[in-house]
Amino acid sequence: RIYISLPDxxxxxxxxKNKGSKTKNNLTDxxxxxxxNATEGYSGSDMSIVVNEALMMPVRRCQTAKRFRRTPSGGLLPTFPSDPEGQDMNLYDIQSDLLRCPDVSMDDYMTAINRIKPSVCEDDIREHIQWTEDFGQDS
Structure with missing residues (x-):
């Protein structure tokens, strides 16, 4: 066995960034x-799950929205109930070519991180480190 540490x-x-920037978003560097920094203890696999969860957030907003507003291009984007420019409707009232999905946001990622917890526990990490110290090879 070889212990490979979790990503820093x-x-x-x-x-x-590699997995998430392929989808339209408004995140900065x-x-x-x-x-x-917010994902201490997450594995690479955990990170993929976080990205997938974050990418679904705008889709869920479209599914649950009760109000949409027109975009400059004529599409319809989910909006807040108090938006004076919004129109009461739901996803099924909109022609598919007019629906505009919101960009993925920092809030989407933070929500995903709060929902998705690391899959590797501290005890497992300590056990692997100890095994490597006891039986691993020197480089």
């Missing part, structure tokens, strides 16, 4: 760093 904050930021 910079690696986690990189994983999130500083946001990706913040997310990397």
């Amino acid at each position: 904050a910079a690696a986690r930021s990189g994983i999130l 500083d946001d990706w760093v913040t997310l990397g």
